[in-house]
Amino acid sequence: MEETGPSLSWLLQDAARQLRAALGLENPEARLEARLLAGLALGQGSAWLIAHEREPVSPQASAGFAALLGRRLAGEPIAYLRGEKEFFGRSFVVNRAVLVPRPETELLVETALATLPAGQVARVLDLGTGSGAIAVTLALECPEWEVYATDLSPTALEVAQHNARRLGADRVRFAHGAWWKAVEDVKFFDMVLSNPPYVAEGDPHLGALAFEPSGALVAPDEGRADLASIIRGAPLRLANGGWLWLEHGCGQGAWCRQELLAAGLGNVQTKLDYAGLERVSGGQKVSK
Numbered sequence: 001m002e003e004t005g006p007s008l009s010w011l012l013q014d015a016a017r018q019l020r021a022a023l024g025l026e027n028p029e030a031r032l033e034a035r036l037l038a039g040l041a042l043g044q045g046s047a048w049l050i051a052h053e054r055e056p057v058s059p060q061a062s063a064g065f066a067a068l069l070g071r072r073l074a075g076e077p078i079a080y081l082r083g084e085k086e087f088f089g090r091s092f093v094v095n096r097a098v099l100v101p102r103p104e105t106e107l108l109v110e111t112a113l114a115t116l117p118a119g120q121v122a123r124v125l126d127l128g129t130g131s132g133a134i135a136v137t138l139a140l141e142c143p144e145w146e147v148y149a150t151d152l153s154p155t156a157l158e159v160a161q162h163n164a165r166r167l168g169a170d171r172v173r174f175a176h177g178a179w180w181k182a183v184e185d186v187k188f189f190d191m192v193l194s195n196p197p198y199v200a201e202g203d204p205h206l207g208a209l210a211f212e213p214s215g216a217l218v219a220p221d222e223g224r225a226d227l228a229s230i231i232r233g234a235p236l237r238l239a240n241g242g243w244l245w246l247e248h249g250c251g252q253g254a255w256c257r258q259e260l261l262a263a264g265l266g267n268v269q270t271k272l273d274y275a276g277l278e279r280v281s282g283g284q285k286v287s288k
Ligand SMILES: C[S@@+](CC[C@H](N)C(=O)[O-])C[C@H]1O[C@@H](n2cnc3c(N)ncnc32)[C@H](O)[C@@H]1O
Pocket: 098, 099, 100, 101, 102, 105, 127, 128, 129, 130, 131, 132, 133, 134, 150, 151, 152, 153, 156, 177, 178, 179, 195, 196, 197, 215, 216, 217, 226
């Protein structure tokens, strides 16, 4: 006798129920995630899932679906299960070596694009590139820019280099090392961007971020240590008129502005995200 399992529709409903209970998702989001996981497990798109909802799922496919669902119920981000995340309209490969690029970081990219006139030749640096989301996006949006990208994590750099190759940003130059040290041999930058670790040790939000590398998230000194290293090194590495832009926590704007001013940068300012929160601060090296 042929072995049959529960229908796809039953599996989807049951998965959505578990996702609501375990992760506190609203019903539409839970249903969407259940479909996404089923699509991944069965290797099929949403049209196929709709067309085959009433059919039984083989025990082997059910087991694959259950395994993915188990990982999601444990809190693993969907992006790691899919192995990709969309950023600024492009799909970036991600794994547990890199932070999942966030929509908030698109503000840093928008700020960079608005800072230097389109078509201008410029040397631009992304410090702590992770998946390469910022550097690769800027290299593709502004092909005339000479883009550098660094990271302390060699495995993150591998992911970033892979993304640069597959998205056609072959000219991004990657360097391994701690903040400014990684680019010691490069003279001056017209713009430097960074989304460094800025979460304080022991922050209660870290529980929900347990699957992402802590070296990408957490910084000593109430989350300020890496921001401070980057700001304090900037005046020596920016070209005259060059800009530094940093993503930071929504409660770190005032402190960042103070540090940027203390480092001697001018035109110090903060950009708000779509929720009206202070997210990106920067300043310019102005001649005295
Ligand atoms: C918040 S993640 C940002 C990743 C990516 N730029 C993004 O926005 O999605 C911070 C990155 O900084 C890197 N990092 C941490 N400490 C560093 C250091 N001392 N020097 C260079 N990179 C560092 C981490 O490995 C991580 O990839």
